[in-house]
Amino acid sequence: MKKFLALILAAMMLLSLVPAMADSPVEITILLEGNNVTDDAAVLEKLNAYLNEKIGVTIVPTWGTWGNFDQTAQNAVNSGRYEYDILFTCSWTANEYAPYAKKDAYIRLDDPDDNLLEKYGAELKAVLPELLFEGAMTEGPDGEKGIYAVPGFKDFATMNTWDVNVTLLEKYGYTLEDVEKAGFYGWNDIFATVKAGEEKDGKVFYPFIFEGAVVERYVTGTPIITGDANGLLSYYMNTEDVSTPGAYGNVIFNKYATPEFEKFARQMREYYLAGYIDPAIAIGETATDTWRNAQNTANYLISSEVSLYGYEFTTSEQRGIQVAYVMTTDAPYIDNTSVQGAMMAISSNSEHPVEAMKFLNLLNTDPYVMTLMNYGVEGIHYNLNDAGEVEFTDARSTYSPWTNGLGNVTLLPPQKGQGADFQKRFAEFYGNSKKLPIYGFTFDSKPVEIEIAQIANIKEAYALSLCTGAVDVDEKLPEFLSKLEGAGMQKVVDEANAQLKAFLGE
Amino acid sequence: MTTAVKKRPGSFRLNMISRKTEAVFHLILGVFALACIIPFIFVIIISFSSEDSIRQIGYSFTPTAWSTAAYTQVFSLGDALWRSYFNSFFITIVGTVLSVTMCVLYAYPLFRKDYKLRGFFSFLSFFTMIFGGGLIPTYIICRNLLNLGNNYAALIVPMLVSPFNIIIMRTFFQTSVPFDLIEASTIDGSGEYTTLVRIILPIVKPGIATVALLTSLAYWNEWFLCLLYVTKRDLYPLQYLLMEMQRNAEFLARNSSMIGASGASAIAALPSQTMRMAVVVFIVLPIACAYPFFQRYVVAGLTIGSVKG
Numbered sequence: 059m060k061k062f063l064a065l066i067l068a069a070m071m072l073l074s075l076v077p078a079m080a081d082s083p084v085e086i087t088i089l090l091e092g093n094n095v096t097d098d099a100a101v102l103e104k105l106n107a108y109l110n111e112k113i114g115v116t117i118v119p120t121w122g123t124w125g126n127f128d129q130t131a132q133n134a135v136n137s138g139r140y141e142y143d144i145l146f147t148c149s150w151t152a153n154e155y156a157p158y159a160k161k162d163a164y165i166r167l168d169d170p171d172d173n174l175l176e177k178y179g180a181e182l183k184a185v186l187p188e189l190l191f192e193g194a195m196t197e198g199p200d201g202e203k204g205i206y207a208v209p210g211f212k213d214f215a216t217m218n219t220w221d222v223n224v225t226l227l228e229k230y231g232y233t234l235e236d237v238e239k240a241g242f243y244g245w246n247d248i249f250a251t252v253k254a255g256e257e258k259d260g261k262v263f264y265p266f267i268f269e270g271a272v273v274e275r276y277v278t279g280t281p282i283i284t285g286d287a288n289g290l291l292s293y294y295m296n297t298e299d300v301s302t303p304g305a306y307g308n309v310i311f312n313k314y315a316t317p318e319f320e321k322f323a324r325q326m327r328e329y330y331l332a333g334y335i336d337p338a339i340a341i342g343e344t345a346t347d348t349w350r351n352a353q354n355t356a357n358y359l360i361s362s363e364v365s366l367y368g369y370e371f372t373t374s375e376q377r378g379i380q381v382a383y384v385m386t387t388d389a390p391y392i393d394n395t396s397v398q399g400a401m402m403a404i405s406s407n408s409e410h411p412v413e414a415m416k417f418l419n420l421l422n423t424d425p426y427v428m429t430l431m432n433y434g435v436e437g438i439h440y441n442l443n444d445a446g447e448v449e450f451t452d453a454r455s456t457y458s459p460w461t462n463g464l465g466n467v468t469l470l471p472p473q474k475g476q477g478a479d480f481q482k483r484f485a486e487f488y489g490n491s492k493k494l495p496i497y498g499f500t501f502d503s504k505p506v507e508i509e510i511a512q513i514a515n516i517k518e519a520y521a522l523s524l525c526t527g528a529v530d531v532d533e534k535l536p537e538f539l540s541k542l543e544g545a546g547m548q549k550v551v552d553e554a555n556a557q558l559k560a561f562l563g564e
Numbered sequence: 565m566t567t568a569v570k571k572r573p574g575s576f577r578l579n580m581i582s583r584k585t586e587a588v589f590h591l592i593l594g595v596f597a598l599a600c601i602i603p604f605i606f607v608i609i610i611s612f613s614s615e616d617s618i619r620q621i622g623y624s625f626t627p628t629a630w631s632t633a634a635y636t637q638v639f640s641l642g643d644a645l646w647r648s649y650f651n652s653f654f655i656t657i658v659g660t661v662l663s664v665t666m667c668v669l670y671a672y673p674l675f676r677k678d679y680k681l682r683g684f685f686s687f688l689s690f691f692t693m694i695f696g697g698g699l700i701p702t703y704i705i706c707r708n709l710l711n712l713g714n715n716y717a718a719l720i721v722p723m724l725v726s727p728f729n730i731i732i733m734r735t736f737f738q739t740s741v742p743f744d745l746i747e748a749s750t751i752d753g754s755g756e757y758t759t760l761v762r763i764i765l766p767i768v769k770p771g772i773a774t775v776a777l778l779t780s781l782a783y784w785n786e787w788f789l790c791l792l793y794v795t796k797r798d799l800y801p802l803q804y805l806l807m808e809m810q811r812n813a814e815f816l817a818r819n820s821s822m823i824g825a826s827g828a829s830a831i832a833a834l835p836s837q838t839m840r841m842a843v844v845v846f847i848v849l850p851i852a853c854a855y856p857f858f859q860r861y862v863v864a865g866l867t868i869g870s871v872k873g
Binding site: 092094096120121122123124125126128129130133136137138139148149150269344345346347350353354363364372373376395399458460462 | 622644699700703704707708791792795797807808809810811812814815816817819820822823828829830831832833837
């Protein structure tokens with residue numbers, strides 16, 4: 059009898075807990091990319107208290123890293139299991155935005171029947187530039203275009219630049235203007251002088267160290283075509299005015315079969331033979347390390363960089379030299395790749411899409427939430443100096459999320475050296491960027507995936523060494539081109555052009 | 565029963581190959597042994613090289629400058645390092661004990677000729693060696709059905725049963741345990757369990773040691789399970805700590821033009837190459853120390869049997 063009574067008492071106590079549980083906040087799980095976070099306790103304590111009070115939500119972030127994100131995200135989506143409410147997505151990870159939206163991995167945010175974006179994201183919609191949403195339009199499982207993720211307000215336009223070591227340049231009596239005026243095809247004299255001068259005491263110096271895999275885009279003015287994951291196709295833009303088509307109009311070419319490419323490759327060969335280019339950047343395994351090392355140790359004259367606004371302050375301080383970025387186009391250009399560079403989607407397996415949307419809305423509009431999540435807790439991870447700028451403490455090393463991967467970076471306070479109105483200038487700068495004529499076009503490689511699989515291997519064998527001048531153009535380029543033809547390259551180009559025509563409505 | 569001839573070392577070259585052939589064999593084995601040990605020595609040298617040296621002349625047996633900076637960096641990982649060291653040991657020990665137990669219990673009936681479903685269960689384990697379900701179905705089973713994720717079980721359970729080890733074990737039973745022995749013990753009144761534990765197991769100890777060695781190596785070197793099922797840093801084994809550094813570096817190298825300038829600072833924040841090599845040293849040392857211990861049994865397995873004569 060006693061046992062029975064105790065049981066009833068226990069049951070009653072449990073029942074009394076039920077209303078309290080109904081009030082408890084909804085837990086939102088998030089999978090993020092590119093972070094270096096080992097201790098998020100202090101941040102989550104403050105953040106969740108705030109979120110709970112504001113929108114009745116607490117978050118459980120999974121701090122994915124560059125190395126594990128792809129696998130984790132793919133498993134989460136493909137297993138169809140409810141694991142994450144919000145998933146990072148973009149045009150370059152394994153849970154690639156466009157194909158996965160089509161695969162029904164994400165909830166459509168502007169669904170006419172249940173418009174989450176209008177209902178719970180009105181502030182967000184007002185704050186983000188319209189063109190970001192334009193770039194986020196993609197085909198869903200039903201074949202209709204819609205918005206399947208919240209695009210990040212970051213450096214959303216591409217800035218292909220030459221990274222110039224001005225300190226070294228001026229040491230030999232040249233100015234930045236000389237570099238700009240001479241252009242890629244006229245740097246022979248500058249390289250010769252600087253190389254000779256730097257090598258006087260017997261050490262080896264390479265003035266020209268760059269990212270061989272993409273540098274051709276800087277010279278020929280060919281943006282990445284979204285969906286062309288292997289870099290096989292070229293669209294020539296007008297580098298004088300990137301909002302208008304280039305000399306060829308809106309046509310797509312085999313990247314390696316144009317006179318422009320040949321001219322570029324021959325020039326690289328000349329620089330290479332003259333000893334201006336470090337041979338280590340022509341080898342896939344050592345290329346990136348060599349390039350980044352040369353930059354970080356200021357052991358270069360001209361390098362390449364996909365830059366962003368205000369980046370010269372950061373790098374000048376890091377490297378202890380004066381760094382300048384020379385743009386290769388008249389303005390930063392907006393293409394899908396850059397607009398879809400970092401986004402947050404709500405998983406279609408999510409059990410709390412409404413709360414997830416509420417959270418995304420707050421993250422992109424509330425400076426307190428964004429700053430806390432991105433920079434950590436004031437007094438622990440950073441301090442504000444007199445100018446209102448952020449100065450990080452040592453604790454930052456245990457909490458460094460990937461800033462651009464989180465959302466609206468214009469809400470963040472400026473970092474040391476950037477100046478109080480940095481975010482305003484930042485937003486203005488990108489406000490002036492121009493849309494490419496083919497903005498919005500995504501190449502769907504599905505119809506020619508067999509050809510592409512074969513071509514990708516051929517390209518892997520030739521492209522980098524040709525783009526860094528490591529091999530003889532006369533011998534290797536024709537060999538490369540005939541192999542590409544043999545693998546059905548023309549079919550890929552034709553398919554891309556047909557798709558582009560359909561996209562432009564011609 | 566035993567009539568083995570005791571050989572005095574150095575006296576007769578009875579049943580021996582000629583000195584010339586022996587020299588050739590020694591040479592071949594010597595080269596092979598060197599090929600095994602040199603990469604590891606190289607790793608140790610790199611881990612003690614200075615970063616500047618690697619920048620200037622790349623990996624080299626004779627770096628321009630030595631440095632213990634890499635080890636300082638590794639030790640500065642602090643709790644993360646010791647925690648994952650503990651995890652690696654825990655997973656390896658628990659995993660090996662459970663896995664070997666399962667292996668023996670599965671292999672024993674397969675060896676018993678009087679077991680009717682022998683063929684069926686042999687096929688069941690053998691089949692999975694040739695045909696796998698693929699990554700996503702495996703993931704769904706482990707995650708949805710078995711609820712493995714962010715726990716130690718996720719790092720142990722998927723590797724518990726290894727068909728390859730079962731076949732090794734069964735073959736070992738077949739070659740070293742005569743069926744007469746089981747019949748004899750049955751006649752003497754021993755039950756199935758007593759037969760297995762008291763009679764059979766002591767005989768197959770070398771086989772168990774071999775399987776245990778293989779299994780513990782597999783568990784010690786495992787990182788993919790962690791990549792699949794674990795996102796909590798507290799549970800990372802040491803291998804995965806290293807693998808993550810490596811994968812971060814590779815991913816950033818591949819996508820640097822997509823990530824843009826923020827990728828550059830991410831690369832700068834990566835652990836140095838010498839540090840990664842130092843972690844390799846940390847990983848290899850314990851297992852290298854454990855190897856000779858197991859090896860004793862493996863060699864013994866070649867020379868002893870239950871029926872002597």
